[in-house]
Amino acid sequence: MLEIRNLTVSIGDKTILQGLNLTVRDGEVAALMGPNGTGKSTLSYVCAGKSGYNVTSGEVLLDGVNLLELDPDVRAARGLFLAFQYPTEIPGVATMTFLKAALNAQRKQRGEEELSTPAFMKKIKAASDMLGIKSDMLKRSLNVGFSGGEKKRMDILQMALLEPKFGILDETDSGLDIDALRIVADGVNALRAPDRAFLVITHYQRLLEYIVPDTVHIMAQGRIVRSGGKELALEVEKSGYKNYEATAAA
Amino acid sequence: MTAQIIPSKTSAEVALAEAFGTARAKLPGNAEVAQLREASFESFSKAGLPHRRIESWHYTDLRALMREALPLAQPPGAEAIAALGKEMRAAGLPAQSLVLVDGVFIPELSAKLPEGVRVSSLAAALAEGRRDVVTALSAEWAGVKDPIVSLNAALMQDGVVIDIAPGTKLDAPIRLVYASVSATPVAHFSRSLVLVGTGASVQISETSFGSGGRKGQINNALVIVGGDECDIAHTLSLTDTEPGSLRLESFMVKLGAKAHFDSFALITGGGIVRRQIFLRFDGADTKANLRGVSLLRGREHADTTLFVEHCAPGCEGRENFRYILDDEAVGVFQGRIHVAPAAQKTDSKMLCKALLLTDKVAMNSKPELEIFADDVVCGHGATCGGLNEDQIFYLQTRGLTFAQAEALLLDAFGGELVDELPDESLVAAFRAEIAAWLAKRPQGARL
Numbered sequence: 199m200l201e202i203r204n205l206t207v208s209i210g211d212k213t214i215l216q217g218l219n220l221t222v223r224d225g226e227v228a229a230l231m232g233p234n235g236t237g238k239s240t241l242s243y244v245c246a247g248k249s250g251y252n253v254t255s256g257e258v259l260l261d262g263v264n265l266l267e268l269d270p271d272v273r274a275a276r277g278l279f280l281a282f283q284y285p286t287e288i289p290g291v292a293t294m295t296f297l298k299a300a301l302n303a304q305r306k307q308r309g310e311e312e313l314s315t316p317a318f319m320k321k322i323k324a325a326s327d328m329l330g331i332k333s334d335m336l337k338r339s340l341n342v343g344f345s346g347g348e349k350k351r352m353d354i355l356q357m358a359l360l361e362p363k364f365g366i367l368d369e370t371d372s373g374l375d376i377d378a379l380r381i382v383a384d385g386v387n388a389l390r391a392p393d394r395a396f397l398v399i400t401h402y403q404r405l406l407e408y409i410v411p412d413t414v415h416i417m418a419q420g421r422i423v424r425s426g427g428k429e430l431a432l433e434v435e436k437s438g439y440k441n442y443e444a445t446a447a448a
Numbered sequence: 449m450t451a452q453i454i455p456s457k458t459s460a461e462v463a464l465a466e467a468f469g470t471a472r473a474k475l476p477g478n479a480e481v482a483q484l485r486e487a488s489f490e491s492f493s494k495a496g497l498p499h500r501r502i503e504s505w506h507y508t509d510l511r512a513l514m515r516e517a518l519p520l521a522q523p524p525g526a527e528a529i530a531a532l533g534k535e536m537r538a539a540g541l542p543a544q545s546l547v548l549v550d551g552v553f554i555p556e557l558s559a560k561l562p563e564g565v566r567v568s569s570l571a572a573a574l575a576e577g578r579r580d581v582v583t584a585l586s587a588e589w590a591g592v593k594d595p596i597v598s599l600n601a602a603l604m605q606d607g608v609v610i611d612i613a614p615g616t617k618l619d620a621p622i623r624l625v626y627a628s629v630s631a632t633p634v635a636h637f638s639r640s641l642v643l644v645g646t647g648a649s650v651q652i653s654e655t656s657f658g659s660g661g662r663k664g665q666i667n668n669a670l671v672i673v674g675g676d677e678c679d680i681a682h683t684l685s686l687t688d689t690e691p692g693s694l695r696l697e698s699f700m701v702k703l704g705a706k707a708h709f710d711s712f713a714l715i716t717g718g719g720i721v722r723r724q725i726f727l728r729f730d731g732a733d734t735k736a737n738l739r740g741v742s743l744l745r746g747r748e749h750a751d752t753t754l755f756v757e758h759c760a761p762g763c764e765g766r767e768n769f770r771y772i773l774d775d776e777a778v779g780v781f782q783g784r785i786h787v788a789p790a791a792q793k794t795d796s797k798m799l800c801k802a803l804l805l806t807d808k809v810a811m812n813s814k815p816e817l818e819i820f821a822d823d824v825v826c827g828h829g830a831t832c833g834g835l836n837e838d839q840i841f842y843l844q845t846r847g848l849t850f851a852q853a854e855a856l857l858l859d860a861f862g863g864e865l866v867d868e869l870p871d872e873s874l875v876a877a878f879r880a881e882i883a884a885w886l887a888k889r890p891q892g893a894r895l
Contacts, residue, residue, distance in 0.1 A: 246845050249837070270844035271852075279845075286842035290860025290867075296846075299856060304847035339860075356846060 199223050200364050200395060205256035207237075207244050214240045216420035217256070222364070222413075225392040229406055229431060230399045232417035233439040238399045239283060241417075242368040246280040247273050260364055275307035277363030281353040281370050288340040293352070296340050297322065301359055325358040329385050347378035354385040365389070365396045371405040383408030403435040418446035461496055463517035465489075467635075468602055471520055475605065476571035484585050489602035495595040504594070507780040507812040508722050508751040514694060518665045521550040521605070521636035528629035533557050536627075536657060545623040547657070550630050551638030551668070552606040564616030564648075570607035570639055581609060581641060584671050584700075591757055592726045597698045600637050600669045607640035607669075614645030614675065621651035621683075621871065624670075633664035633693070639671065646675040646704070651871065656688040669698040676704035676731055681870055684713040687881055691718030691746070698724050705731025705760065712869055713752075714878050715742040716885050721750040729756075729763040729791070737766045741862045741878075743885045744777035744809075751780035754798075758791035758821075765795070770865060771802040772858060773809035774889065784816040785826065792821045798828040803835060803861055858886055 200222045207215040214237045222228045232238055244251050245258050247270030257264045265273045288296065301321075302312045313321070326336065329351045341349050350370055357365055367386065371379055386396065386409050398409055406414075406428065414430040415422045416439070423442045424430065434442075457465070468489050475485060497514060498505035524532075529549060536547070536557060546567060547557035553569040561567055573581040585601050610622065624640060644650055654670070674680050689695045703709055715721055727736060742750045756765055771779040781800040802811040815828040835857050843853035859882060866878040 246841075248841050269850070270841060271847050271849050274845055274847040282842070286838050288839050288842070288857070288860065290864035291856055296843075296856070299848060299852065300843075300846035303849065303852055307847065339864075360847070 199259075199261060200397070201257075201259040202241075202245075203257050203259070205241075205244070205258065206254045207240060208252045208254060209240075209250065213254075214251075214420055215244070218417075218421045220397075220415060220422055222395045222397055224363075224395055225390075226413060227390065227396045227398060227409060227411045229411035229414045229428075230397055230417055231401065231414060231431065231434055233443065234401075236417050237420045238417060239368055242280055242366045242397075242399060245273075245366060246270055246278065271303065272307065274360070274362075275304045279357050279360055279362035279365045281350070281357060281365065281367045283369040283372060285341050285349040285353050287342045287344075289342050291340050292337060293340045294322070294336045297336070297356065297359060300356065304360060321359055325355050328358070328388060329355050330381055331355055346373035347375065347382075350374060350378065350382055351385070354382055358385065358389060361389075361394075363394055365394070367396060367398045369399055369401070371400055371402065379405065380408060403431045406431045416442050418442045421446065458497060458511055458514075460514045460517040461493075464599070465493060467517060467520050471603065475603070477574035478577040480577055480582060481574045481585070484582065485602045488585075488598040492595045492598040492602060495598075498595050504753055504755075504782065504784075507778075507782070508720070508749065510596075510722075513720055513749075514665070518633055518635040520603070521630055521634040521664075523552050523605075524549045524554070524629045529554055529557065532627060532629055539657070541625060541657070542621075542623055544618075544620055545625045546608050546610070547625045547627060548606075548608060548638060548640075549627050550634070551636035551666075553608040561610075561622065562618065564613040565618070565622070566611040566613075568609050570604065570609055570641070573609045573641075578609075580643060580673075584641060584673065591728065592698075592700055592755075594698070594724065594726075596667060596696050596722070596724070597669060597700070600639055600667045600696075600698060603637040603667070604639040604669070605637055607638040609640065610642045612642070612644045612648045612650050614647055616645065616648045616650070618650050621653040621681075621874070624652065624654045625657050626654070627657040630664070635665040635667070637667045639669040641671040641673070644672065644674045644678045644680055647677045648675065649679040651681040651683075653682070653874065654684040654686075656685065665694045665696075667696045667698075669700065672699075672701045672709075674701070674703040674707045674709060677706045678704065679708045680710070682709075682711040683869065683874055683878075684711075685878070685881065686713060686721065686723070687716045687885075689717035689719045689721055693719035695719060695721045697722070698726070700726045701736075702728045702730055703734045703736065705733060707731065707734040707736075709734070709736040710870070711736075711738050712865065712878070713740040714866075714881055715740065715750050715752070716744070716881070718746065718748055721748075722753070723751065724753045724755070726755045727757070727765075729758045729760050729765070732760045733762040734760070735764040735766075738768070739865045739868070740769045741865055741882070742769075742771045742779060743862065743882065744771070744779060745774040745889075747776050747778075749778040749780075751782075753780070753782040754784060756783070756785045756796070758785070758787040758794045758796065761791055762793045763791065763795070765797070767796075767798040768865060769800045770862060771800070771811060772805065772862060773802060773811060774805045776806070776808045778809070779811045779813075781812070781830075782814045782816070783828065784818070785828075787817075787819045787821050787824055787826065789820045792823045794821060794824040794826065796824070796826045800830045801861075802830075802832045803858070804832060805834070855886055855889075858889075859883060
């Protein structure tokens with residue numbers, strides 16, 4: 199279970215998140231929607247541990263442990279995964295080498311043994327088949343020269359391999375055509391499990407047709423202004439975010 | 449009253465003059481070679497050790513860095529060679545190895561090369577006055593005018609001359625293996641030549657044997673003359689320079705038409721290294737690719753300086769060099785590309801990237817383009833900076849520790865150029881050398 203309590207975050211003089219509260223239970227898919235510049239990506243980066251943000255109050259608890267006190271790699275080993283809005287290109291690091299390094303680094307942190315090469319290959323094959331990732335892509339440098347859709351699929355492949363407890367998908371739908379969107383959504387849906395939860399960040403309702411959320415939260419001006427079921431996404435699609443921004447300002 | 453300024457000689461310059469005076473009668477070569485040596489030494493003597501006011505040596509001031517001149521190496525003794533041979537047999541030298549000990553070619557430790565390849569010592573070639581070898585010694589050859597090359601021509605003791613017959617295709621690399629048996633630090637001057645016939649295809653790999661093999665002051669030159677339509681792949685592993693040593697490497701390459709030339713060098717290790725590459729495109733439609741990775745720490749200093757001369761039309765040059773600098777190391781990259789009026793349709797791109805791991809390192813990067821033809825594509829770029837924080841964060845979010853992420857990125861930065869090499873065994877060997885260098889880095893040292 200992920201619990202964000204009274205989270206206030208600033209960059210320089212500017213306060214981005216203002217006492218944000220959000221709970222996502224095991225097995226739940228929560229959608230986080232909101233207008234541009236409202237702090238959705240900041241929230242995902244702060245949860246994952248990016249430097250440069252000043253957390254002035256609050257905590258982010260994953261199964262009761264405050265992630266904010268841990269290094270990003272420790273958070274990952276504890277089961278947090280962030281699918282990036284813009285996955286980073288890493289020239290010179292073969293994708294396969296990276297995947298193995300990541301998986302084994304997490305296992306080592308958890309005191310587990312390294313995965314044998316055959317077991318690793320089996321896992322890779324299953325995940326890449328599901329996401330339509332060809333084996334020659336795994337030999338290339340990570341994300342270098344990949345299309346937008348390929349980069350997103352690669353992030354979901356990593357999520358499938360690393361089997362996190364909690365996945366944050368930061369605008370995974372941006373830059374995807376309809377076919378790629380479906381593949382990515384299928385990938386996420388395949389990972390839905392009673393002991394795994396997701397926070398799906400998006401502007402649009404479209405992604406939520408494919409990844410159907412259990413709860414929807416509307417964010418405006420740095421905090422959650424309304425929560426509800428999946429029908430809330432449809433309401434936003436019709437009426438836009440203006441009303442919620444007014445609520446936040448009030 | 450007029451004051452006459454007499455430049456004073458440094459003690460190293462005086463010692464070098466004395467060494468030449470004593471050694472000249474014993475140095476190999478016929479009368480013509482002896483004359484060339486005299487002329488070369490005079491040319492060096494006039495210029496003196498290069499210093500910061502000589503532009504191409506601005507960042508590697510030898511007059512300040514070379515405080516003394518070490519005594520000339522004596523030819524290795526029979527006992528020492530026998531002991532080294534035993535060691536080499538036990539370790540197992542790669543096939544097609546030609547062994548040079550303290551700059552002297554040792555046929556009894558060297559492999560017999562296949563048909564189409566003829567090998568002799570430089571000393572023998574100079575004694576008989578081989579025309580092509582002697583021609584390649586003159587300062588005008590390939591337009592090389594450099595005091596350190598002149599000093600090499602004056603004092604060269606030995607080396608190896610390799611003739612590759614036209615049309616010869618070799619699958620495995622010819623390896624020049626450098627070793628040392630000298631008990632004390634000495635100076636040695638060696639020069640090797642590889643003369644590649646028309647349409648021949650060859651790999652040349654320069655490596656070292658044993659640890660501490662290259663102590664002292666080394667002035668080494670390698671000359672490659674590539675005929676039309678030849679294909680040459682060259683690698684140099686310069687990873688054995690001992691702290692306190694001075695290593696001067698001159699690499700002179702002249703290529704005919706429609707040739708293909710590829711060179712990669714890895715530089716690590718102590719002391720001061722100056723590597724200068726003189727590459728001349730003499731024939732049309734030739735492609736050449738120069739690459740290098742320098743990994744430096746402590747107070748190491750490594751300078752790679754290129755002089756690329758485009759003299760013929762339609763040639764393509766690629767120069768790609770990378771540096772990782774740690775502690776208080778100093779890196780130098782200078783790339784001068786000269787495009788002569790006749791060299792229309794030249795396509796040249798040069799890039800130097802440096803990763804600076806502390807705020808006490810220094811990187812001097814200087815491209816120079818001199819273009820006298822009007823229909824060319826020439827570009828250059830240089831970057832200096834730390835590791836990319838976004839990349840580190842991305843890797844951390846996947847579970848890699850900061851130290852693991854940093855090591856992976858450094859390995860990738862150097863390894864990217866290595867991966868382009870045509871031979872898989874060379875890729876593996878160079879990647880292992882980079883990994884070994886990185887493994888000596890304190891883990892988790894924050895940038």
